[in-house]
Amino acid sequence: MIIEIKHLKKVYAGRTVVQIEHLEVKAGETIGLVGNNGAGKTTLFRMLLDLIRPDAGEIQSKGIPVAGADQWKDYTASYLDEGFLIDYLTPEEYFVFIGSLRQMSPAHVADYLKRYEEFFNDEILNRGKYIRDFSKGNQNKIGIAAAIMQNPELLILDEPFANLDPTTQIRLKNLIKNLKKEQNLATLISSHDLNHVTDVSDRIILMEKGQIIKDLYKDENTLKDLEAYFSE
Numbered sequence: 001m002i003i004e005i006k007h008l009k010k011v012y013a014g015r016t017v018v019q020i021e022h023l024e025v026k027a028g029e030t031i032g033l034v035g036n037n038g039a040g041k042t043t044l045f046r047m048l049l050d051l052i053r054p055d056a057g058e059i060q061s062k063g064i065p066v067a068g069a070d071q072w073k074d075y076t077a078s079y080l081d082e083g084f085l086i087d088y089l090t091p092e093e094y095f096v097f098i099g100s101l102r103q104m105s106p107a108h109v110a111d112y113l114k115r116y117e118e119f120f121n122d123e124i125l126n127r128g129k130y131i132r133d134f135s136k137g138n139q140n141k142i143g144i145a146a147a148i149m150q151n152p153e154l155l156i157l158d159e160p161f162a163n164l165d166p167t168t169q170i171r172l173k174n175l176i177k178n179l180k181k182e183q184n185l186a187t188l189i190s191s192h193d194l195n196h197v198t199d200v201s202d203r204i205i206l207m208e209k210g211q212i213i214k215d216l217y218k219d220e221n222t223l224k225d226l227e228a229y230f231s232e
């Protein structure tokens with residue numbers, strides 16, 4: 001098991017926005033997190049990454065609480081939003097910087113980036129511009145690629161399909177599926193795109209008002225069931 005959540009609670013202005021009694025994530029699982037706006041998905045991810053602290057309970061990564069610890073950072077990578085990027089760098093400089101945190105040489109990074117040629121669709125590398133000047137969709141591509149490049153055991157992506165064009169959405173799904181096959185990566189993906197998230201996930205967690213109200217392994221009815229649930 002890579003993640004264990006126990007009695008987790010986050011309160012903002014007197015309102016409980018996340019309340020999860022117990023949740024386990026196993027190595028190699030691809031989990032889709034779905035739920036309407038404000039369900040608590042991003043807040044949960046921020047607690048998983050120790051960006052905010054719970055008001056009660058804890059999250060353990062490989063048995064060690066993430067809050068205040070560093071071990072989980074060696075095998076966890078994420079992209080939640082543009083705040084993860086460095087606006088005044090070019091994508092190449094950013095990838096080299098992120099790679100250096102993982103002891104990757106610039107040559108190793110350049111070699112690695114070749115794998116993303118299709119995903120980048122010729123829009124990211126050698127453009128001679130800073131990250132701040134890229135479109136939001138292309139900024140997302142940079143952040144997602146930088147997260148995957150870290151070769152994590154646990155990857156956390158917040159709405160990765162948002163702002164991507166349809167071609168890139170499909171390429172991202174293939175990338176995620178291949179990573180799972182090749183390196184037994186555990187992935188947590190929040191998404192409002194029921195179709196894509198169901199397609200890539202083995203397991204779907206449905207949140208509503210901070211709570212997990214469904215947690216199921218995908219079968220042939222899952223997409224239909226989710227569509228029915230959200231159309232009520």
Ligand SMILES: Nc1ncnc2c1ncn2[C@@H]1O[C@H](COP(=O)(O)OP(=O)(O)OP(=O)(O)O)[C@@H](O)[C@H]1O
Nearest residue numbers: 012013017035036037038039040041042043044192
């Ligand atoms: N820093 C904050 N201060 C006050 N309230 C917050 C803060 N961050 C989140 N919230 C509230 O917590 C609730 C959960 O928000 P969160 O962003 O986690 O939902 P979400 O499921 O990611 O939504 P979306 O699908 O819209 O991205 C919302 O009601 C939100 O307004």
